[in-house]
Amino acid sequence: MRDKPAELARGPLRPIELATGAVMGGLTVGLITVGALVPMAAALQLVAAVPLGLLAHRYRLRALLTATIAAGLVTFVAAGMMPALGVFGAATVAGIIGTVKRRGGGLATVLAAALVASAGWALFSVGMLLVFSRTRELFFTAIRNTAAGIEDLAGRQSQLEPLGRMASEATDVVLQWWWLYVGGSVALGVLVSAVVAWFVLGSVLDRLAWLPGSDRLDSPDDDRPIDPLPVSLHGVGYRYPGTDVPALADIGLTIRPGEFVAVVGHNGSGKSTLTRVLAGRPPTSGAVARPGSAGLGKLGGTALVLQRPESQTLGVSVADDVVWGLPAELADEVDVDGLLAEVGLDGMGERETATLSGGQQQRLAVAAALARRPALLIADEATSMIDPDGRRDLVALLAELPRRHGTAVVLVTHHEADATAADRVIHLANGRMVDHLASWPTPARDQRRGPMGSTILELADVHHTYNRGTPWEAPALHGVDLSVRQGEALLIVGGNGSGKSTLAWIIAGLIAPSSGRCELRGRPVDKQVGRVALAFQHSRLQLQKQTVGTEIADWGGRATGSGAVGRALDAVGLDRRLAARSVEELSGGQAKRVVLAAMVASHPQVVVLDEPLAGLDPQGRAEIVELLARLRDSGLTLIVISHDVTDVAAVCDRTVHLDAGVVVETAGARRPVESDGATLLPARPEAVWRLDNSPRNEPGNGVVR
Structure with a gap:
């Protein structure tokens, strides 16, 4: 089954249209405003049509109109009338090219x-000058004064005097027939811009056509009253467009009011697809029976809490986010403080959502869902991105909802321990229901095979405060001291909100500490960005190219067909044939490996991995841990930031505990590996870690084999 084309959709703007319009409109505001206010950045206004063109290319005209009006108003407030008109001008050209x-x-x-558009803009321009007569006269006076000045200057040279008179006479003619010249020039400008944009902007849109633009939660309109339960699936299957293997096959189950059901399976087993069907998306085979519509996001319908809570956080403050999107009359009826207290966020209504930890954001997502009084709440891998304590607390919270609110809860997870509190457990494997899951491997616990060198990275008294000096300042780190040796594998652990991710960004040089120093080989890391590579917690955010091969080649600065891509894939245990695969087709574990392969190709001195096991099932976790051991043994310096202590500590030389931005403990340090009974080998400053594990003379890239 294919997604419904945007031009055939009817009714109000869909969530995907609103979300994309907000992002693209905001990007346009930034480009236009910066281009207008910063003299050296005026060229940014030339590319302002690209985000709006992408919006017009993917969705209905009303999505473009809504985003344009909002962006125009914001730009007017931020930069004035002319930049705001620039937004509408860019939207005109973008709308034409994108829609065509x-x-x-x-x-x-x-x-x-x-x-048609040029005629409209010409009439608008002339009409505005007619209405605002004082502005018109001021404008004309400025033109006359300019012409008089030119004539005066030309008159000082006898040979230029005729040119000065011609300029003055031409000015008089233009001002006499100003409406014709103004309207004609505006119309010609719009026409020429549209033709040029057809070739320039059109080419950009063609190159971006591979980007996904559909909403997997989107479903056809269901005019029945909202009544999602009980819901029964009979022989349900689902196959995504362009795929040969179904994501779901022959699924039969029933979810009843007030139940707590756990769905357990590994990555790629079809769990998330099942949640989409339960949330109202029609299957491609089989049947779904329920008394009314699923009512996703509607009062009394179905609520969905996703794996990444920040993707559902829309309000600036915690209290605003709970009722965001609800009609005013319903929002007033919500006991916000009571809901926040119930989910463990008591007294945090005035907090900024940006200051919340991952676990707190998940709790907020549950509170926002409960504000809609859902009959069915689906938590899709909602526990996978938070620490073990937070995961236990969230599962306990979900288990209480059927008793407190009568809400049926479906918890989707790959952690068997999360399912122990459920009334019943459904196991999925390869898109089918099974009696139990096959046993998964345990991460390897091998010893390092190579020596460590001297100190390569040093942090001294590092503090960091976000929004420092403002009423919204939020301290994150308090005096962190840390040294990392060449070839060492260091584990930094701590709960959500302990400052781990902030520390990762400082080590990678992406932000400078508020005070203290973070140095790589004696120089500030933020002055040599790229020497320390950072693997984000959400790997997909780092994959910007269409295929795996082009992504790795881009990081390594080599041609796509070079052997460097293949060697990078070999280094992380991926088949070389994966180079031709679209990044959109990668599983979570594959995406993490591709990011690491790209980093390997770029020859960093240190690699920082922020929560490398987040969102992976036990199979994927074991594979990533094994990969980390291989990279460690190759001589690469690794800093792993994680709350998955049990799995990752097995391949790390030392563990540093971070709590509330402070290093509270350093433990588990192993005795440095010695070579032939001698002391540690010193790092060779001219050596660089390569894919074939051989040193290469390249100044400034010192890594021991």
């Missing part, structure tokens, strides 16, 4: 649409 591309038209269609 979406509907399969050509240059002739662009010309026809541009003629």
